[in-house]
Amino acid sequence: MENLLTYSGIRNESIEQWKREGKKTVGTICCHVPGELLHAAGLLPVRLRGTGCTDDSEGEVWMSSFACSFARSCFEFLLNGTYDYLDGIVSSDGCSMATRIYDNYKYYKRNEDSTRFYLKDIGAPRLYNGKHAVPYYISELNELKKGVENHFGVTITEEKLKHSIEVFNETRSLIRELYELRMSDEPVITGEESLKITLASMTMPKEEFNRMFRDYLTELKTRKPLAGYRARLMLIGSAIDDPEYIKVIEDRGGLIVCDATCYGNRQLWEPVAYEGDAISSIANSYLSRTVCPRMCQVSTHNSLYEMIVGMVKDYKVDGIIYTKMKNCQVWGSENLYCEEDLKAANIPLLIVEREEIMTNAGQLAVRAEAFIEMVEKGDK
Amino acid sequence: MSEQFDLIKYLNDSVDSLLDYMKKKSPERLWMFEVQKSQWGDIYNAHRDGKKLIYVGACVPPELIFAFDCVPCLLDAIPTRLASQPELSSKYIDFAEQFVPSTMCAIDKVDVGTVFSGDMVEKPDAFIYTSYPCDNSRAIYPAIEKKLGVPTFVIDAPFRKDDRGYRYLADQYKDLVVFLEELTGKKLDWDRFEEVMDISNKTNILMDKVSTLRKRVPCPLPSRLLVLNELQLQMIGHPGLLKFFENQYEVGMSNIENGIGAVPDEKYRVTWLQNMLWSNAGIMDWMEKKYGAVLIMDAFGYQKAPLFEDPKDRERVFMDCGRKALASPMIHGASGPAEIYLDLVDQVMDEYSINVAMFVGHVGCKHTWASAKMVKDTIAEKYDLPTLTMDIDACDARYKSTEEIREIISEYMESVVGAKALN
Numbered sequence: 001m002e003n004l005l006t007y008s009g010i011r012n013e014s015i016e017q018w019k020r021e022g023k024k025t026v027g028t029i030c031c032h033v034p035g036e037l038l039h040a041a042g043l044l045p046v047r048l049r050g051t052g053c054t055d056d057s058e059g060e061v062w063m064s065s066f067a068c069s070f071a072r073s074c075f076e077f078l079l080n081g082t083y084d085y086l087d088g089i090v091s092s093d094g095c096s097m098a099t100r101i102y103d104n105y106k107y108y109k110r111n112e113d114s115t116r117f118y119l120k121d122i123g124a125p126r127l128y129n130g131k132h133a134v135p136y137y138i139s140e141l142n143e144l145k146k147g148v149e150n151h152f153g154v155t156i157t158e159e160k161l162k163h164s165i166e167v168f169n170e171t172r173s174l175i176r177e178l179y180e181l182r183m184s185d186e187p188v189i190t191g192e193e194s195l196k197i198t199l200a201s202m203t204m205p206k207e208e209f210n211r212m213f214r215d216y217l218t219e220l221k222t223r224k225p226l227a228g229y230r231a232r233l234m235l236i237g238s239a240i241d242d243p244e245y246i247k248v249i250e251d252r253g254g255l256i257v258c259d260a261t262c263y264g265n266r267q268l269w270e271p272v273a274y275e276g277d278a279i280s281s282i283a284n285s286y287l288s289r290t291v292c293p294r295m296c297q298v299s300t301h302n303s304l305y306e307m308i309v310g311m312v313k314d315y316k317v318d319g320i321i322y323t324k325m326k327n328c329q330v331w332g333s334e335n336l337y338c339e340e341d342l343k344a345a346n347i348p349l350l351i352v353e354r355e356e357i358m359t360n361a362g363q364l365a366v367r368a369e370a371f372i373e374m375v376e377k378g379d380k
Numbered sequence: 381m382s383e384q385f386d387l388i389k390y391l392n393d394s395v396d397s398l399l400d401y402m403k404k405k406s407p408e409r410l411w412m413f414e415v416q417k418s419q420w421g422d423i424y425n426a427h428r429d430g431k432k433l434i435y436v437g438a439c440v441p442p443e444l445i446f447a448f449d450c451v452p453c454l455l456d457a458i459p460t461r462l463a464s465q466p467e468l469s470s471k472y473i474d475f476a477e478q479f480v481p482s483t484m485c486a487i488d489k490v491d492v493g494t495v496f497s498g499d500m501v502e503k504p505d506a507f508i509y510t511s512y513p514c515d516n517s518r519a520i521y522p523a524i525e526k527k528l529g530v531p532t533f534v535i536d537a538p539f540r541k542d543d544r545g546y547r548y549l550a551d552q553y554k555d556l557v558v559f560l561e562e563l564t565g566k567k568l569d570w571d572r573f574e575e576v577m578d579i580s581n582k583t584n585i586l587m588d589k590v591s592t593l594r595k596r597v598p599c600p601l602p603s604r605l606l607v608l609n610e611l612q613l614q615m616i617g618h619p620g621l622l623k624f625f626e627n628q629y630e631v632g633m634s635n636i637e638n639g640i641g642a643v644p645d646e647k648y649r650v651t652w653l654q655n656m657l658w659s660n661a662g663i664m665d666w667m668e669k670k671y672g673a674v675l676i677m678d679a680f681g682y683q684k685a686p687l688f689e690d691p692k693d694r695e696r697v698f699m700d701c702g703r704k705a706l707a708s709p710m711i712h713g714a715s716g717p718a719e720i721y722l723d724l725v726d727q728v729m730d731e732y733s734i735n736v737a738m739f740v741g742h743v744g745c746k747h748t749w750a751s752a753k754m755v756k757d758t759i760a761e762k763y764d765l766p767t768l769t770m771d772i773d774a775c776d777a778r779y780k781s782t783e784e785i786r787e788i789i790s791e792y793m794e795s796v797v798g799a800k801a802l803n
Contacts, residue, residue, distance in 0.1 A: 062753045062754075063749070063750040063751040063753075064741075064746075064750060064752055064753075066483075066749040066771075067742055067746055067747075068742075068746070069750060071750070078782075093716075095515050095537045096515045096746065096747030096751060097515075097541075097746065097747065098752060099717070099718075099747065100718065100750035103754070104750070106719075106752070107718070107722075107754045107757075118769060121539070121717060122539075123539025123540055123545070125548075126518070126536045127511075127534065127536045130536060132536075132548055132551040132552055132555075133536055134550075136538065136544065137547045139544055140544075174727045200638060208410065210646075213417065213732050235664075244404075244678065276800075286536070293518075293519065294515075294518065294519060296509075296521070296522060296536060297510050297522065297534055326483065327483050327746055329481075329483075329485075329514075329519050329746070330518065330519055332480065332481040332483065332519065333480045333519035333520060333523065336480065336519075336523040337522070337523065337526070338518070376633040377791065
């Protein structure tokens with residue numbers, strides 16, 4: 001039953017098995033690249049991350065010390081062979097740093113045979129459901145579809161896409177079940193474990209993940225409730241793809257019961273509603289989901305803030321830990337929008353800066369412990 | 381209780397003082413200051429003249445704002461203007477750092493500081509911003525929107541600079557017209573718009589001619605004019621900017637006819653490959669005097685703006701607005717895929733006979749720093765030139781002192797380029 005957690009790694013047995021079967025994998029950057037479209041082409045989409053990176057020096061050579069360390073770590077892994085199983089990369093302009101992972105890698109491979117590695121970047125609008133944004137995004141996705149078909153010699157039919165949407169929606173539904181378990185007064189799963197599961201969902205073949213995860217959920221429901229934690233916490237902020245980071249907080253007695261992060265719940269919840277045709281359905285869905293502060297209109301359509309506050313209530317959160325990746329501008333300024341409101345709503349908030357490489361675990365532990373103590377005492 | 385400092389009044393008064401001074405001391409250079417009077421004077425006097433004042437971000441067509449007889453105030457022009465006055469820029473940067481990370485671009489920190497401090501005394505009538513040029517502006521514009529609480533229109537700039545992107549912008553610009561019509565209570569007067577487009581086209585043609593003059597060896601125009609050329613972001617379509625480029629072209633032509641270069645003996649033709657060093661523009665004068673090194677062109681200031689091809693074709697005009705927006709300084713290189721930035725650098729290197737390349741990198745511009753190796757490798761491979769890499773803060777002079785900057789450049793010029801100091 002514990003097997004599922006072992007599939008959370010960037011390299012894992014399910015990917016190796018996939019490759020042994022002669023099938024192709026494509027890395028994706030940011031959450032506006034629809035995995036459904038790649039899945040429908042018979043490809044395994046693997047969301048790029050830098051989990052466990054301990055040395056991003058080559059990434060820094062390319063991207064400089066002014067780049068965010070998440071992006072540098074992802075790029076480091078592309079260069080050092082960690083992702084040598086990839087047959088292509090599809091990127092969306094989630095943020096400027098994400099874009100540069102792609103740009104640098106494309107440049108790095110500029111003298112190689114382009115037929116051997118698929119590279120494509122798509123534009124993802126920054127307006128929720130904008131009347132011009134959706135058609136623009138649909139055009140980008142159709143171009144991606146054609147590109148994938150041409151490069152990999154496959155045909156992505158409407159039926160295949162519809163099936164892929166169903167498979168991905170099942171994953172989303174299962175993740176929602178997981179989060180509902182975390183909502184309980186007596187949770188049975190840690191935040192660390194939960195993150196490993198969502199990471200596995202972005203790294204494994206979806207059908208295999210769904211099958212294993214169904215069993216896992218059944219087992220979870222029979223578990224004894226967790227004991228010994230001192231505060232129910234929520235995690236928000238820049239990309240958090242490292243279960244070790246959460247473990248540091250949980251080791252100090254804070255149980256992460258929910259999150260609003262892009263490797264956690266955010267991209268997994270909302271199903272794609274099939275209406276009309278698959279590409280339009282995907283575009284409409286992806287552009288209506290609440291994502292990170294990359295989107296404009298934050299002050300007038302702050303669904304992210306509303307989601308955070310809603311989750312605080314639903315998950316009976318005692319305090320929020322807001323982690324900002326150093327040099328992450330989109331999340332770095334989010335407190336302009338929500339810090340004041342969260343304080344007004346009497347929700348304790350701890351703001352911590354982090355780097356992808358876990359060099360500040362000690363400091364995080366001390367700050368987390370102090371915050372948990374404060375929350376425990378009921379100080380705001 | 382101390383009186384609220386009125387920043388725009390201060391900028392307007394400062395230009396007035398400079399104009400008075402230049403009239404007496406150097407009337408032949410008055411045109412360089414008159415354009416700044418047009419810029420700040422119009423903003424300061426907007427409400428006094430019965431016009432709507434509109435704060436704008438990048439990629440908002442000034443021509444459209446002028447066509448409605450409104451006054452655009454490009455927020456990002458304020459930090460670049462204040463950069464040479466550390467006592468003011470640092471005040472706003474420090475103020476902003478209460479709310480935003482210190483790693484944020486100082487341009488955006490000054491934007492936040494000026495608005496949140498209340499020093500932008502006159503409330504605008506509207507705010508129009510886009511998702512360009514970068515993550516920093518995307519992060520703070522919505523906060524400024526919230527702070528201002530005025531009617532706001534948001535434009536999403538496309539990722540790529542292609543027909544699909546131009547169309548995406550064109551469609552949004554048409555919606556912007558509706559917004560402006562509601563704001564002003566007036567329908568768009570296409571005849572007036574055509575007049576503005578005509579001024580815009582004439583200015584862009586002159587800008588191109590001025591840029592062509594800079595290709596001459598020796599370069600007939602000084603480094604510093606590149607700073608003022610950036611005014612096109614806010615003022616394209618304004619008669620004051622047209623006059624500025626007419627004067628600049630005239631001076632350039634006159635210098636060529638008289639065999640005068642920007643420096644008496646041009647030794648090196650320099651390009652800066654990222655932002656302009658607004659916080660220490662005097663470095664350009666120093667490079668000219670010390671090494672005969674003239675900043676011929678900078679990558680973000682590089683200008684080759686498309687024209688309004690047919691001002692009467694109402695469909696085409698909005699597409700052209702999109703083309704022009706995505707080709708405007710900084711936007712053309714800093715935003716979107718890095719390939720476009722690399723092409724731009726290649727064009728600058730090739731067209732301007734550059735023999736000294738410097739990546740004078742503004743620390744806040746992280747995504748261009750994340751392209752730095754590609755830029756330098758491109759130059760090394762194609763032009764066999766080693767590029768100086770230097771981190772600076774384009775708007776916060778406290779980041780690196782003049783002496784430090786001079787030392788770094790001197791070391792590079794003398795040990796790598798092999799230059800000898802002229803004095």
